[in-house]
Amino acid sequence: MFKKALGKTILAASIGLSAMSAQAVDISMEAATAQSVVGLMPQTMASYLSKADVNVQLAMGQTLTKSLLKIANGSLDSSVIPPGAYLALKAGKGPYAKMGAEKGAEMASSVRALYGFPGSTYHAITWADNGINEWKDAAGKRVYIGPPAGAANAQITSLAAAGGLEKDTYEGIKAPWGAAAQAFQDGQFDVYVGSFPVGSQVVAELSLKRPIRILGIPEGTLPKKGLGMEPANIPAGTYPDQANTSDSSSFLTLMFMGVNASMSDDLAYTMTKVYMETREQMGKDNRLLNHLSKYSPFVGVTAPLHPGAIKYFEENGFTVPADLK
Structure with missing residues (x-):
């Protein structure tokens, strides 16, 4: 009797966990103008992410140097990031000069990349x-x-x-x-x-x-x-x-998709997987994106890769550059 009850409890718990893992995740994302690849790619990818139970709340026309600060402080889940902006934040230079090198480096340390892409x-x-x-x-x-x-x-x-x-x-x-x-x-x-x-x-x-x-x-x-x-x-x-x-x-x-280091490995893995496995189709959907699949996913990446992204690349035969781990 006890074994049957215990079995039912374990089964119910397993079903509950499965239901939780199947629930859609809402994420915020920022990108540049809709007329550019930096806007077109996130818009197009959002529809593919929704099929993987990731709902993207996309804000267009943003100043990406400011989006990077939001990623760093955890108030934004994801954003397209210019490689030079990350390097400037890390050094406390350019648009981040007022915060100085120490504060800039501290903020940059919480930023991770999923993949790079041509803009x-x-x-x-x-x-x-x-x-x-x-x-x-x-x-x-x-x-x-x-x-x-x-x-x-x-x-x-x-x-x-x-x-x-x-x-x-x-x-x-x-x-x-x-x-x-x-x-x-x-x-x-x-x-x-x-x-x-x-x-x-x-x-x-x-x-x-x-x-x-x-x-x-x-x-x-x-x-x-x-x-x-x-x-x-x-x-x-x-x-x-x-x-x-x-x-x-x-x-x-060149750009990379940036996220906060606190993003779960599973979500980072899923977002990377969706981009890599749909970028060729995105080019077929819109000819202005047909160059995405011609570039290495590490091009333009200046921040360390998220562990979830690294897992995807290594599982699929990519050699991850040592300086991005």
């Missing part, structure tokens, strides 16, 4: 008839360099310098990503450097309103180390009314 390509756009045919022609002009306190500031000024336009020779304009396209059309700056997938509908529509030119940098130019970028190419004729007769070299951003 969007910087498009340095001008109106084709404004006399700016190459970067050096923008001397003395107004150049949009991203949102205030964003990691994009250093990336865009580096891109301009690679094209021959030094930082102190133009007026750098900062404004939120979401307001930049309209501000450019309203004449608030002369060069609009936006982060878009190559073939973006946003840029295509812009070119239909008025012919555009995309400023390029010398072919083969490598980005500065630590800024989280790789060389990229924007073919001539990509957009309907694009004045370029030859391809434009530029830089592509």
